[in-house]
Amino acid sequence: MIKIKNLSYEYKANLNPVLLDINLSIEEGEYLVLIGANGSGKTTLIRHLNALLLPSSGDVEIDGLNSKEVKNHIEIRRKVGMVFQNPENQIVGMSVEEDVAFGPGNLKLPSSEVRRRVKQALEMVGLSGFEKRVPYTLSGGEKQLLALAGLLSMEPGYIILDEATSSLDPVGKEKVLAILDELKNQGIAIIHVTHNMEEALRADRVLLMGSGQIIADGAARDILMNREQLKALGLAPPMIVELMTRLKPYYKNEKSILTIDEAVNEILTLLQNNDGKDRDYSFREAESYA
Ligand SMILES: Nc1ncnc2c1ncn2[C@@H]1O[C@H](COP(=O)(O)OP(=O)(O)OP(=O)(O)O)[C@@H](O)[C@H]1O
Ligand SMILES: [Mg+2]
Incomplete structure (x- = not known):
């Protein structure tokens, strides 16, 4: 030790x-x-x-x-x-x-x-x-x-x-x-x-x-x-964390998604569940959130 x-x-x-x-x-x-x-x-x-x-x-x-x-x-x-x-x-x-x-x-x-x-x-x-x-x-x-x-x-x-x-x-x-x-x-x-x-x-x-x-x-x-903590110390968060944060305005997600496999599963589920109702996929919203 x-x-x-x-x-x-x-x-x-x-x-x-x-x-x-x-x-x-x-x-x-x-x-x-x-x-x-x-x-x-x-x-x-x-x-x-x-x-x-x-x-x-x-x-x-x-x-x-x-x-x-x-x-x-x-x-x-x-x-x-x-x-x-x-x-x-x-x-x-x-x-x-x-x-x-x-x-x-x-x-x-x-x-x-x-x-x-x-x-x-x-x-x-x-x-x-x-x-x-x-x-x-x-x-x-x-x-x-x-x-x-x-x-x-x-x-x-x-x-x-x-x-x-x-x-x-x-x-x-x-x-x-x-x-x-x-x-x-x-x-x-x-x-x-x-x-x-x-x-x-x-x-x-x-x-x-x-x-x-x-x-x-x-x-x-x-x-x-x-x-936030990583950024405050001048570090870039893992790419997937950044990606999923930018996708957040489009769907509710409380899961912690960190790996490529987790992100792929989540995005596929999101696409499969996409019935087109009450969703705003405007790009502007994502930008302002990021
Ligand atoms: N031989 C030395 N004499 C004086 N200051 C030093 C010496 N070596 C390192 N420092 C200083 O100590 C601080 C910490 O340096 P250190 O090399 O431990 O950082 P680090 O986290 O490993 O950085 P990096 O990610 O760039 O490798 C820096 O401000 C550096 O300039
Ligand atoms: Mg070093």
Whole structure:
């Protein structure tokens, strides 16, 4: 379990704090998405979770290990793996297998165990067969999968992704998201920072950050349906929420509709029930409502 207590952080003394008295618990196996406008403090917050940053005040504990204790840092970084937007910065090996073996190789494990972990991690991300490739010859998407494999070979309890899908094409994104679903099934906690609301919908829990604070924390559906709150923080609500809001003047609907499938069902029902009586389908009304 990750426990954050009264965490505040400023990059330099006398500068305005970037994180303001954050309290948060993350359970094992949770799938959590962190959203918030540019500069709201998401990256600063998650860098505290593997001791890349240390609190100016307050505490961060990973499975009972306080990040203030330097002797805990190695174990904290083994438990909490992090993937960034740019995988180039995370490549250390001269070959794919060497790169993935780097982390477990430092854990003083028997070489057979290192090999087992490398094989398993490459299988998990779909890079089996790439063992001898030079990492710099991989495509951007493959490099991101390699970064993920390197982290999986450490058998972490928590995986953090900081906009790690933002430069991937739709197929690459889906691949990474499918891996996250699989990791969650294996009991690994996922903390995914993203600006993509459709990705956020896949989480169990969404945290909404604004100006260094957690503004909202709840079920993904509840947070992402709150169009006004998202807009007030400079975020665009999911496309379907926007679409269904604009359709509201035409029919009574109290349901929360968030996914494409839900919207398709609702619109088809609406079309089937359309008997033409007492309905004003004028475009002007929708515009004024929006
Ligand atoms: N090394 C640094 N020194 C001083 N200020 C910093 C430093 N890194 C970040 N900041 C400031 O801290 C604030 C929060 O930045 P952070 O990177 O955590 O935001 P973010 O929510 O991750 O934004 P984005 O969505 O753009 O990635 C910003 O105002 C930023 O300018
Ligand atoms: Mg960031």
